[in-house]
Amino acid sequence: MAESERPREKLIKFGVSVLSNAELLAILIRTGTKETSAIELAQKILSISHSGLRYLADCTIEELSEIKGIAKVKACQIVAAIELGKRLAMSNSKAKLNIRSSRDVANVFMEEMRYYKKEYFKSILLNTKNEIIITENISIGSLNSSLVHPREVFVSAIRKSASSIILIHNHPSGNPDPSNEDIKITKRLIEAGKIIGIEILDHIIIGDGNYLSLKEISII
Numbered sequence: 001m002a003e004s005e006r007p008r009e010k011l012i013k014f015g016v017s018v019l020s021n022a023e024l025l026a027i028l029i030r031t032g033t034k035e036t037s038a039i040e041l042a043q044k045i046l047s048i049s050h051s052g053l054r055y056l057a058d059c060t061i062e063e064l065s066e067i068k069g070i071a072k073v074k075a076c077q078i079v080a081a082i083e084l085g086k087r088l089a090m091s092n093s094k095a096k097l098n099i100r101s102s103r104d105v106a107n108v109f110m111e112e113m114r115y116y117k118k119e120y121f122k123s124i125l126l127n128t129k130n131e132i133i134i135t136e137n138i139s140i141g142s143l144n145s146s147l148v149h150p151r152e153v154f155v156s157a158i159r160k161s162a163s164s165i166i167l168i169h170n171h172p173s174g175n176p177d178p179s180n181e182d183i184k185i186t187k188r189l190i191e192a193g194k195i196i197g198i199e200i201l202d203h204i205i206i207g208d209g210n211y212l213s214l215k216e217i218s219i220i
Contacts, residue, residue, distance in 0.1 A: 007039065021053055022046055028077050033069040041069045056082050057115045086111060099130045102213035105166055105204050108132075113170040113206040121169040123153050125162035126201070133160050148185050150192035157198050165193065167203040174208030178219065186220055 007023035016024070025042035032038040045067060049055035056078065064075035099105060105124065113120060118140055125133040136156050139148050157165055167186065171177075178186075186203045193200045202215040214220045 025056075025078070028081050029070070029074055036069055041067075045070070054115075057086075058117065086115070097132050099124070099126060099132065099166065102202055102204050102211065102216055105168060105202070106206065106211040109168055109204075110206060110209070110211065113168070114174075114208050116170050117172055119169055119172060121148055121167070123157070124166040124168060125157050125160055126164045126166065127161075128163045130164070133162055148189070150189055153189055154192065154196055154198060158196070162198060164199040164201050166201050168206065169203075170206040174210075176205040176207035176210055176212035178203075178205055178212065178214060183214070183219055186214055190220060 007019055007026045010023065011019055011027065019027075022039055022042040025045065026038040029038045029041055032041045036044070045064075046052050046055070048067075059079075061072060061075045061079050064070050064078060065072050070078075097104075097108060109122075119142055120137060121139045123136045123138055125136065127133055134156070138152050153165065153167075156162075167189065169182075182203070182205065186200070190200045200220070202213055203220060204214070205212045
């Protein structure tokens with residue numbers, strides 16, 4: 001490969017935006033094998049799944065290590081880079097972020113939650129100015145009323161003097177339409193909040209690049 005076409009040299013000369021996904025991945029891989037260049041190896045990885053980059057977001061070190069030419073060190077580098085990308089997407093700090101709509105919530109949590117392979121149910125605690133105090137993990141796994149108990153949702157809210165709560169969870173299927181259990185849990189928590197004096201403002205379901213607000217569709 002001509003020096004001017006090598007990914008690292010192209011990055012230095014023209015900037016990162018001109019590089020393809022395969023070229024960016026090749027820089028992380030650094031070296032290929034005797035039979036395969038780093039670019040070809042990167043292309044091979046991206047072609048494993050029709051989802052392309054999404055495969056990297058979901059794959060594990062063990063899965064990457066099974067690919068010829070990718071030892072554990074390279075696999076760790078790739079997984080670490082992907083995680084940095086996820087964290088960068090969320091680097092607009094949640095703390096003191098003013099929430100005015102369901103879109104504001106989705107903008108903050110979408111990149112974190114859209115790739116989860118399991119359902120994560122979280123509570124977003126807000127102060128009187130609708131600023132995020134903290135986000136709590138309530139349960140991991142398919143939602144049911146035994147896992148999401150009002151006690152687990154409100155204990156931290158009371159300790160931290162939260163004024164209100166927004167509920168949020170993801171659907172690994174990518175479809176954010178609410179299930180009957182989603183609606184049942186939401187209504188149960190709303191009733192508990194009325195007794196305690198902490199309002200449930202909304203319940204937002206994150207899909208793959210989309211979301212649904214139970215408040216906006218008048219379920220709550």
